[in-house]
Amino acid sequence: MSGFDAGGSQLDTSWFLLLAAVLFILGTIGVLIRRNPLVILICIELMLNAANLTLVAFSRQLQNLDGQLFALMSMTVAAAEAVVGLAILVDIFRHRDVEDIDDLSELKG
Amino acid sequence: MLESYVPLLIFVLIVLGLVGALVTLSFVLGPSRPSKRKMAPYESGIIPDTPAQRRISVRFYLTAMLFIIFDVEAIFFYPWAVLLRQLKWFGLIEMLVFMGILGIALAHIWRKGGLDWE
Amino acid sequence: MAIVIFFIAAAMAVAGGIGVISFRQPIRSVLSLVVVMIALSVLFLLLSAQFIFVAQVIVYAGAVMVLFLFVIALLGPAKEIAKSRLRFQASLSALFVLALFGLLWAMLQGVTYRQPDKTVDMSIFGTVQSIGLGLFTKFLYPFELTSLLLLVAAIGAIYLSRKEGDDR
Numbered sequence: 001m002s003g004f005d006a007g008g009s010q011l012d013t014s015w016f017l018l019l020a021a022v023l024f025i026l027g028t029i030g031v032l033i034r035r036n037p038l039v040i041l042i043c044i045e046l047m048l049n050a051a052n053l054t055l056v057a058f059s060r061q062l063q064n065l066d067g068q069l070f071a072l073m074s075m076t077v078a079a080a081e082a083v084v085g086l087a088i089l090v091d092i093f094r095h096r097d098v099e100d101i102d103d104l105s106e107l108k109g
Numbered sequence: 110m111l112e113s114y115v116p117l118l119i120f121v122l123i124v125l126g127l128v129g130a131l132v133t134l135s136f137v138l139g140p141s142r143p144s145k146r147k148m149a150p151y152e153s154g155i156i157p158d159t160p161a162q163r164r165i166s167v168r169f170y171l172t173a174m175l176f177i178i179f180d181v182e183a184i185f186f187y188p189w190a191v192l193l194r195q196l197k198w199f200g201l202i203e204m205l206v207f208m209g210i211l212g213i214a215l216a217h218i219w220r221k222g223g224l225d226w227e
Numbered sequence: 228m229a230i231v232i233f234f235i236a237a238a239m240a241v242a243g244g245i246g247v248i249s250f251r252q253p254i255r256s257v258l259s260l261v262v263v264m265i266a267l268s269v270l271f272l273l274l275s276a277q278f279i280f281v282a283q284v285i286v287y288a289g290a291v292m293v294l295f296l297f298v299i300a301l302l303g304p305a306k307e308i309a310k311s312r313l314r315f316q317a318s319l320s321a322l323f324v325l326a327l328f329g330l331l332w333a334m335l336q337g338v339t340y341r342q343p344d345k346t347v348d349m350s351i352f353g354t355v356q357s358i359g360l361g362l363f364t365k366f367l368y369p370f371e372l373t374s375l376l377l378l379v380a381a382i383g384a385i386y387l388s389r390k391e392g393d394d395r
Contacts, residue, residue, distance in 0.1 A: 026244035033316070034248065073373065075181075080181075083174050090302070110350060170298060180290040187281075189359060191355045218385055223388075
């Protein structure tokens with residue numbers, strides 16, 4: 001048996017993992033093909049959410065709360081990441097307009 | 110467990126239904142006869158040639174940023190408040206340490222003028 | 228019933244995810260991400276993660292998305308140029324993504340899950356009490372470190388958003 005009972009009907013853990021994989025892939029595509037730095041940050045949030053879904057799904061499958069606590073921690077990290085990431089972005093945008101993430105490659109040496 | 114969330118589902122459905130009905134009804138019932146004159150930004154003025162959208166002040170953004178940090182802090186208060194009687198002094202001291210560290214953050218923000226609105 | 232809810236929420240999440248990466252205006256991407264977050268919160272509820280459901284709605288759909296909306300309002304509606312400077316970026320991305328998805332798909336084939344070590348009372352699984360008990364006893368150290376992380380984020384945010392020539 002690979003599933004569990006939820007409100008009287010069987011759900012399969014694999015469905016949740018497949019959905020998380022699809023969302024993670026969508027986030028990866030966004031990071032790779034979008035040019036706007038803001039949208040890239042949004043896509044990273046999407047990937048973090050997909051990872052959270054796998055954590056909670058395994059927590060339910062193994063009936064172990066550690067996964068949910070880890071998801072809570074990763075939410076905190078995502079919030080901190082959004083705050084600092086957007087602060088850096090706003091700081092850059094105050095000096096000039098950036099239409100393309102490649103405009104920010106001066107630091108590569 | 111899921112049964113206890115049925116009222117929430119009903120609430121969400123009512124909200125979506127109400128909002129959807131209001132938007133649809135005003136779209137369907139309201140008279141809409143656009144003409145070139147009516148759609149002009151000013152009825153008898155100079156047509157603006159710069160975008161109407163302006164950038165809003167950076168202050169709003171700073172406030173939202175600080176809101177997130179203390180919103181995440183508040184999330185950790187819910188389980189603590191529920192368990193306060195069970196954890197007794199141990200839980201209180203834990204939370205005081207947690208709040209102390211975030212108090213440093215608040216003090217720093219205050220000193221640097223992050224809470225001032227110019 | 229739970230299966231129906233799962234498929235509705237999953238469809239919403241995938242549609243929102245496609246919206247995030249395909250809308251040209253950033254504000255539409257952000258609103259699509261809100262749809263994904265709400266759909267995922269419903270899935271968390273199906274997985275008996277009641278507190279995570281609330282935290283997802285408050286922290287993600289509430290606070291983080293508001294910050295993104297404010298930043299977009301601050302920066303103005305910048306449309307992005309579709310042209311990429313790397314010539315092979317699109318095709319290389321497609322190849323990489325296909326390989327990654329194939330890997331994940333292959334991993335899910337014929338997988339057998341470890342069964343729970345001990346049976347847990349599912350009626351209290353994931354409630355605020357059980358989460359709190361784990362957070363304040365077993366995960367005490369990570370919990371206190373969380374406050375340090377938030378402190379660092381606050382200092383960084385204040386430092387980065389200081390005004391020009393303001394050396395206080």
